[in-house]
Amino acid sequence: MSELQPVLLSGGSGTRLWPLSREAYPKQFLPLGSDDTMVQTTWKRVEPLTSLAPIVVANEDHRFLVAEQLRQIKAPTPKILLEPVAKNTAPAIAAAALCALEGGTDPLLLVLPSDHVIANAEAFRNAVESASAAAEAGALVTFGVVPDAPETGFGYIQAGAGHGVVPVQRFVEKPDAQTAAQYLAEGGYYWNSGMFLFKASRYIEELQKFQPAMVEAVKQALSAGTRDGDFIRLDKAAFAASPSDSIDYAVMEKTADAKVLPIDVGWNDVGSWSALYDVADHDANGNVCVGDVISVESRNNYVHAEGLVALVGVEDVVVVETDDAILVAKKDRVQEVKKVVAQLKHDQRSQAALHRKVYRPWGAYDSIDMGARFQVKRITVNPGASLSLQMHHHRAEHWIVVSGTAKVTRGDDTLLLSENQSTYIPLGVTHRLENPGKVPLELIEVQSGSYLGEDDIVRFEDVYGRSN
Amino acid sequence: MSELQPVLLSGGSGTRLWPLSREAYPKQFLPLGSDDTMVQTTWKRVEPLTSLAPIVVANEDHRFLVAEQLRQIKAPTPKILLEPVAKNTAPAIAAAALCALEGGTDPLLLVLPSDHVIANAEAFRNAVESASAAAEAGALVTFGVVPDAPETGFGYIQAGAGHGVVPVQRFVEKPDAQTAAQYLAEGGYYWNSGMFLFKASRYIEELQKFQPAMVEAVKQALSAGTRDGDFIRLDKAAFAASPSDSIDYAVMEKTADAKVLPIDVGWNDVGSWSALYDVADHDANGNVCVGDVISVESRNNYVHAEGLVALVGVEDVVVVETDDAILVAKKDRVQEVKKVVAQLKHDQRSQAALHRKVYRPWGAYDSIDMGARFQVKRITVNPGASLSLQMHHHRAEHWIVVSGTAKVTRGDDTLLLSENQSTYIPLGVTHRLENPGKVPLELIEVQSGSYLGEDDIVRFEDVYGRSN
Known part of the structure; x- marks a missing residue:
């Protein structure tokens, strides 16, 4: 055989x-x-x-x-x-x-x-x-x-x-x-x-x-x-x-x-939200609730909550909550979700293709706050992983390690930072972030500058073969 | 007269x-x-x-x-x-x-x-x-x-x-x-x-x-x-x-x-979401959309979006999205929203009384991210305002100014920080944050420690008459 x-x-x-x-x-x-x-x-x-x-x-x-x-x-x-x-x-x-x-x-x-x-x-x-x-x-x-x-x-x-x-x-x-x-x-x-x-x-x-x-x-x-x-x-x-x-x-x-x-x-084949509803276990009111849901007089709904979702008096509805987009759809109309995606693509909006939390070869980042001249990210670096050696023309970065250990290259210096330690990468300074440890590294990055797009990056070396 | x-x-x-x-x-x-x-x-x-x-x-x-x-x-x-x-x-x-x-x-x-x-x-x-x-x-x-x-x-x-x-x-x-x-x-x-x-x-x-x-x-x-x-x-x-x-x-x-x-x-008297729907201007499909809403084949809904909300095939529904709670209610059942609030109170959950962004006499703070041993806040201090002179037993704080100017008291030192400058308040050190300027001060605070509750605060002086 x-x-x-x-x-x-x-x-x-x-x-x-x-x-x-x-x-x-x-x-x-x-x-x-x-x-x-x-x-x-x-x-x-x-x-x-x-x-x-x-x-x-x-x-x-x-x-x-x-x-x-x-x-x-x-x-x-x-x-x-x-x-x-x-x-x-x-x-x-x-x-x-x-x-x-x-x-x-x-x-x-x-x-x-x-x-x-x-x-x-x-x-x-x-x-x-x-x-x-x-x-x-x-x-x-x-x-x-x-x-x-x-x-x-x-x-x-x-x-x-x-x-x-x-x-x-x-x-x-x-x-x-x-x-x-x-x-x-x-x-x-x-x-x-x-x-x-x-x-x-x-x-x-x-x-x-x-x-x-x-x-x-x-x-x-x-x-x-x-x-x-x-x-x-x-x-x-x-x-x-x-x-x-x-x-x-x-x-x-x-x-x-x-x-x-x-x-x-x-x-x-879980080809739609209603198919997912069908295969899941229903509660006594016919609801499928994933996450933190309060349901009042509501029946036969599918809810995926990442925060708190409260339902009042609704039936046969799909509610899907994510960090940066929420869907509320009638259960028998969920095939038309593709029209929303088409609209987002047409408008060149990130929610068509990307989550707020973006996965990279080395881990992930999540943009948790943004203002006129700043952005805050939670960055997770996998054990042994390394970001590219890079430089930004328009922003400085403050890094605060909140979990794990970071190896930071900053200009000619190399630092090891552990929980509750921080460093500062001035604008224009070449830097690299690595996780030399055995557990995930989490840090909060506060970017400060006049332009904060992902494309303000000059990559000098990248272990994942990315040039830009 | x-x-x-x-x-x-x-x-x-x-x-x-x-x-x-x-x-x-x-x-x-x-x-x-x-x-x-x-x-x-x-x-x-x-x-x-x-x-x-x-x-x-x-x-x-x-x-x-x-x-x-x-x-x-x-x-x-x-x-x-x-x-x-x-x-x-x-x-x-x-x-x-x-x-x-x-x-x-x-x-x-x-x-x-x-x-x-x-x-x-x-x-x-x-x-x-x-x-x-x-x-x-x-x-x-x-x-x-x-x-x-x-x-x-x-x-x-x-x-x-x-x-x-x-x-x-x-x-x-x-x-x-x-x-x-x-x-x-x-x-x-x-x-x-x-x-x-x-x-x-x-x-x-x-x-x-x-x-x-x-x-x-x-x-x-x-x-x-x-x-x-x-x-x-x-x-x-x-x-x-x-x-x-x-x-x-x-x-x-x-x-x-x-x-x-x-x-x-x-x-x-705007005594309910449906009353608010009634007084607002409706679009051609009878929807009232406040914020970033994509509506597909949906009619007669009220939507308040702080992020992106997409509707597909729904009618006569109220969707209210906030930072930390989302309501989806049938428009003729909105009086029962009070049952949700009652449930939240019963469960002693903050969403009953507080928004994620909490207003204080001196400004506001918004808890933008949280992990096992850290919390990130965006803090806004009104011009001329001052937080209490305080100390924490269980957490250190990293402050990064992203807009305006901060006057920081840290132990016996006083510092002036402007945009893109930062400081560190070790656990146990007496500190105070003030905005000596004419525009709002915004800073990102990264708290690091084993206990991050609001009640870990010892107030020494407070211009607003709060002792704790």
Whole structure:
């Protein structure tokens, strides 16, 4: 039996869960209905099935998030394939398959979107195991979710006769409500979950038949790519030359070896706030309250509070409070959240893509206060991490360490600061901040000056390869 | 003709507009639907009618707010009567009347709650002028608002026959819906607005008839009270001995000289969020949006945003966002906001009474960030103001001036700090912060220590008479 190679697809930018999910920190990196983030949960779900480290396909911008979140749950060090441009799932999975084949073995790839919920992980693992023989024998197995409602937001898979893993009869596009109801009544139709199991070599073989240019481009992108720690950076020019297509169109709908295993494992793609409401535990009034919520005579609401949220007499409403944006939406209208995001993008506002707390390779900063000529940030530096050696033309900075230890380079001096110690970086002075310790460093930075934009920075050295 | 002496009643604690209005900073001090606060608007509305400075009756806790807000609009220096305990309107107005009589003249008192909206100030001033002759002749005139809806939240006044100032036929309690509708259909019934015009001496005479103990207690409270700058602090023991009663019960319903002038001046007591919605300008979708609001397919909502609030598909909802609490309420259920406040009080939570930004006699502080062993505050010190000479047992403080100039006493040293300068106050060191300048001083304070409660303070000297 071949080893199982989990492939986590982490390409999504999940704006349907705005304002919690934003481009720079989307859904898969959030703890939605769990203490772990969705990418962490996705890995933990399949970890018992394999001794291999995950292969993750991620957006360049999310590389440190992926690495850090998997590190936090002590996952074996992953290979992280970075897509320089988005090309849909077929090339992404091809890159993962080729990468898996590099070791000289031909594992079973278990392809998993990393932003779905599966309530019954045990049942899912059992399903993977029951699909393994067919995949080992050369089938391209997709997992079809037994529908419990006439959903119009998913594609459907019609299964052939029989039990267990059966041939796919056909893939059907997202149906209208009437057709969806008919599928549900008729039976034998399953939601297309986007999860697959097949031998790495079989996927490449079949892709070669239908999309030879794609295979060629991805091979090029991998061989011309650069390896940098855990990251495998696909070559931009080569990858950009690949056709863009989904695995469904490129392979699954064309191959003679498509099979489907119906699963009933509490799957939910959490594609909207109302979906998140549906999968969560409700209180006696039908409310789902995450955080500090006071509810008076209110029913069937979803509330995510980072501060205090009070509800009075409201029903079927979604309230999502974050540091710098609040959403109040009718639960059956949450798909239109994308219009808010579109408006923010149009207005070039940061809330479209960024949270107030911004994650960096070295940690994070949170802009906690701002005035005409000053800004206050809480800066967190991970153990062992280091900001770039830098200089600002328009601002001075005051640093007060409130937790952990800082190593500060200031001009020609080097200082070690611990809790309750401070220093001052005059305008124009070259400086660097490092955390030499074993616990996170937290400091308060007070910037003072006439211009306080993030772009007033001259970087001299950066361990993360950033020049500006 | 006697001079007009405006008396501003500022006793309310307005929790029906929580979370914007809180006990320590209630409705009358907020700019609701205007650039000025309600107490400022109340003064500006009557300023053209008089050359006298206002008499204000206020809660002890609000004394600096009243003084500061009237100073900001360059009102003549008011006399501010401080009630040591709340005793309803009759004693409060008695204190104002006795105070007005101290100068040896007998002015016409114009008694005004300072938390009501009057859309047509000009019409209101005209009404005051047309009521003056009757008041001058000894009548106790109340202003009755011409009703435009069968409101059940107000008491009504039935007027006698005639035009202009006419005798009151009777006062009636808050009616049920059917009775209110009947009043509206019948005509001759007016809302009891709580605004009055009478000679100071006439009020005292009539009060003496019906509540002699009250007059005695208030006279005592005034004569035994202390005068401290603009403040007249009524003697606590004496004032506490006064019966508690409203001017309506104590005087207006009993006197033979009660008269009423019907007015139609766009009056609204802004007694709830829905009332505030009603008086504000609506956009094309019927929304009232104060602040940064993105509205998608949403109608007839009231939104007060301090950050960004996005609405999607909601109708008839009130959303009020503040730094540390958010209210989402159905517009026809906003009276139940008081249940939220009651819950917060029960749980002894600061949001019941305090905003995140807390006003002090010397300025304000805003707690912008907090961690396990640190807290960050933005501190604003008014020009010329001074914090107490103080010391903390459990925390050190880092101060960074970001605007204006600070005079810092630290142990035996005195420093002058300007923008972009900082200092450090070690734990246990006596210190004082002053603003010697002409513009507000803003500084960022980073507290570091094991206990950061406001009660870790030893005060040695305090210009505002606070010992702890």
